[in-house]
C-alpha cells in the first residue's frame with residue numbers, strides 16, 4: 001500500500017514497469033506489464049475527476065457523452081464517480097475489463113480525506129501480460145455473445161452507448177488490511 005500512496009502523492013504511474021499498447025480496433029488500447037509483478041503488488045491508479053453521482057448522471061446524459069471512462073463507486077454511504085474521460089496520458093484509464101480471469105482488483109484507499117482507486121495484483125502477472133480487472137456490472141456489451149472481433153473480417157460493435165451497469169467492483173481498504181487479492 002505504501003507504494004500506491006507514494007505514486008499517488010507524486011501523481012506518477014509505475015513506468016517503465018507498465019506500457020500502453022494498441023490491441024485492436026475492437027478493444028482499443030490496453031496496459032501491459034513489462035516485468036513480473038507479484039501477488040498484492042500495487043499496479044496502477046485510476047486517475048480522473050472525482051465527481052458526485054449526480055454530476056456523473058449529468059455527464060452521461062449529455063449529447064454525445066463518452067461513458068467509457070466513468071467509474072462509479074460507493075464511499076461513505078454515498079455514490080461517487082471518477083471520470084477519466086480526459087486523456088491525461090495516465091495508464092489507469094486504459095486498463096480493460098476481464099470478468100473471467102482478471103489479474104487485478106480495484107481497491108479504494110482514502111488519502112487526505114479523498115478516495116483514490118488503485119489496482120492491485122490478484123496473482124503473479126507475467127512480463128508482457130495485459131493488465132485487467134473486472135469492471136463489475138453485468139451488461140458490458142463486449143461480454144455478450146456475438147459481440148466481438150470477427151477474425152480476418154474486421155470488427156463489429158453494438159450500436160449505442162457502451163456502459164457496464166451496477167457500478168465498479170471496488171473494495172475499501174483501511175490500514176493496509178486485505179491487500180493481496182481476496
Ligand SMILES: C[S@@+](CC[C@H](N)C(=O)[O-])C[C@H]1O[C@@H](n2cnc3c(N)ncnc32)[C@H](O)[C@@H]1O
Nearest residue numbers: 026027028029068069093094095096097142162
Ligand atoms: C476505460 S476504457 C479502457 C481503455 C480502452 N481500451 C481505450 O483504448 O481507450 C473502457 C473501454 O474499453 C473497451 N473495453 C474494455 N474492456 C474490453 C474488453 N474486454 N473487450 C472489448 N473492449 C473492451 C470498451 O470500449 C470500454 O468502454
